Amino acid sequence: MLNYEKIFAERTRLMKASEIRQLLKWVSKGNVISFGGGMPDPKLFPKEEIAKITYQIISEQGEKALQYGPTEGIEIFRKEIFNFMHKENIKVKDADHIIVTSGSQQGLDILGRILIDPGDVIIIELPTYLAAINAFKIYEPKLIGIPVDEEGIKTDILEKKVAELIRNGEKIKFIYTIPTCQNPTGLSMSLDRRKHLLEIASKYDLLVVEDDPYSYFLYEPVKVTPLVTLDNEDRVLYVSTFSKILSPGLRLGWIAGEKQIIEKISIAKQSMDLCTSTLTQYIAAEALRQGVIERHIPKVREVYRKKRDTMLKALEEYMPEGCRWARPIGGMFILAWTPEKIDTKKMLLKCIKKYKVAYVPGQSFYVDGSGTNTMRLNFTYPTVEQIDKGIQYLSEAIKEELQSS
Ligand SMILES: Cc1ncc(COP(=O)(O)O)c(C=O)c1O
Structure with missing residues (x-):
C-alpha cells in the first residue's frame, strides 16, 4: 500500500482533527443532550418557503441557476445583500463592495490566504x-490573544500590545474580532470599546476583520452598531453568513469592504471553487426579495430568547457554588466557568457517557491554552425541555467532579 504519510504536504501538520469533534460524534449516537455544536434549531428552517422558491427558480430560471456563475457572486444576490445590509444599518458602499463566499468559513480561509505570510501577527480575542x-493557523501566523470581558475585547491591553509588537518590529496584519454576541463567550463589545478599537486601528494603520453572524439575533432592546458602520477610514472588513438567518445547509456567506481587497479575495476564490453554488445564491436572493428572511428572523429570535432564558434560569437553579457564566444579549452561546480545579476537557467523556450531556470544552477557544475550566453551551439547538434537563445533569456531573478532585 502507498505510504500516504510520506506524501502529505508539510502544512497538513498544522491541520489537526479536533478531538472534541470526535467526542461529539458520540452525541448523535447515544441519547445525549447536546449543548455542543453551534447549530440553529432545525424545526425553524422555513422549509416550505425554500421548497417553493427552489421549484420556482429551477422552473423559471433553471438555465442560469444550474450554470456556473461569477466568482464574486451573482449580481441580483449581491444587490439583495446590499439592500439587506442597508436596512440593518450596516455600512456598505455598493453591491460591488460585496463578495459572496461558500459560508463565512471560506471567507476566513481566504483572508488567511491573501493576507498572512508566515510569521505575521494576527490579533484575536481570548x-x-x-x-x-x-x-488562520495554516498560514503560520503568530496568533496573539487579547482578553475579553463583559464589554468585549480589552482595548487598553490591545493598545499596549500593538505598540509593543510594532516597537519589536512585528508585522501586524489584522485584528480579528466578533464584536457582537461573540463565539464562544456570547459577550458584546460596548460602544466605547468599539470606538477605541477603531482609534487604535487608525493610529497604527491596521485592518480590522469584523465577523458578525449573530447581531441579527439580539434578545434585548439594545442598539448595537457594527464596527464597519462606525468606521470612517475603510479599514473594516465585514464578514457574515446566511447560516444563522436562513440555513447553514445553503453554504452562503459574504464579505463586504474596500474594493481592492474584494478583488483580491475574488482572485483567490477562483482557484478554490470557481464560484459559490449558483443555485443556493438564487434561492437566498429570492428569499431576501420576497421578505422570507425578514419575516424569519423575528420568529427565530423569539424562540431563541426563550431558550436563552431557560438556560440562564437553569444555570441559576442547578449550578453548584463556584460556577459562573456570562449573560449574552443575543447569539447562540453561553460561556460558563467551573471552579479552577475542574478540567472540562477531561470531564467531557464522563458527561457524555454517564450524564448524557455534552458541551464544548472552552480551552480550544483560548489560543494561549488557558480556559481549562470553561465550557461553551449552545442553547439554540436543544429543546426547552432538554435545556432544563441537560443543565441539571451537567450540574450533577460538576458536583461529582468537585467531590472526587
Ligand atoms: C463567529 C463565526 N464565524 C464564522 C462561522 C462560520 O459559519 P458559516 O461558514 O456557516 O457561515 C461561525 C459558525 O458558527 C461562527 O460562529
Whole structure:
C-alpha cells in the first residue's frame, strides 16, 4: 500500500482533527443532550418557503441557476445583500463592495490566504471562534490573544500590545474580532470599546476583520452598531453568513469592504471553487426579495430568547457554588466557568457517557491554552425541555467532579 504519510504536504501538520469533534460524534449516537455544536434549531428552517422558491427558480430560471456563475457572486444576490445590509444599518458602499463566499468559513480561509505570510501577527480575542483560529493557523501566523470581558475585547491591553509588537518590529496584519454576541463567550463589545478599537486601528494603520453572524439575533432592546458602520477610514472588513438567518445547509456567506481587497479575495476564490453554488445564491436572493428572511428572523429570535432564558434560569437553579457564566444579549452561546480545579476537557467523556450531556470544552477557544475550566453551551439547538434537563445533569456531573478532585 502507498505510504500516504510520506506524501502529505508539510502544512497538513498544522491541520489537526479536533478531538472534541470526535467526542461529539458520540452525541448523535447515544441519547445525549447536546449543548455542543453551534447549530440553529432545525424545526425553524422555513422549509416550505425554500421548497417553493427552489421549484420556482429551477422552473423559471433553471438555465442560469444550474450554470456556473461569477466568482464574486451573482449580481441580483449581491444587490439583495446590499439592500439587506442597508436596512440593518450596516455600512456598505455598493453591491460591488460585496463578495459572496461558500459560508463565512471560506471567507476566513481566504483572508488567511491573501493576507498572512508566515510569521505575521494576527490579533484575536481570548477566547475566540475555534475554526477561525484553525483557518488562520495554516498560514503560520503568530496568533496573539487579547482578553475579553463583559464589554468585549480589552482595548487598553490591545493598545499596549500593538505598540509593543510594532516597537519589536512585528508585522501586524489584522485584528480579528466578533464584536457582537461573540463565539464562544456570547459577550458584546460596548460602544466605547468599539470606538477605541477603531482609534487604535487608525493610529497604527491596521485592518480590522469584523465577523458578525449573530447581531441579527439580539434578545434585548439594545442598539448595537457594527464596527464597519462606525468606521470612517475603510479599514473594516465585514464578514457574515446566511447560516444563522436562513440555513447553514445553503453554504452562503459574504464579505463586504474596500474594493481592492474584494478583488483580491475574488482572485483567490477562483482557484478554490470557481464560484459559490449558483443555485443556493438564487434561492437566498429570492428569499431576501420576497421578505422570507425578514419575516424569519423575528420568529427565530423569539424562540431563541426563550431558550436563552431557560438556560440562564437553569444555570441559576442547578449550578453548584463556584460556577459562573456570562449573560449574552443575543447569539447562540453561553460561556460558563467551573471552579479552577475542574478540567472540562477531561470531564467531557464522563458527561457524555454517564450524564448524557455534552458541551464544548472552552480551552480550544483560548489560543494561549488557558480556559481549562470553561465550557461553551449552545442553547439554540436543544429543546426547552432538554435545556432544563441537560443543565441539571451537567450540574450533577460538576458536583461529582468537585467531590472526587
Ligand atoms: C463567529 C463565526 N464565524 C464564522 C462561522 C462560520 O459559519 P458559516 O461558514 O456557516 O457561515 C461561525 C459558525 O458558527 C461562527 O460562529
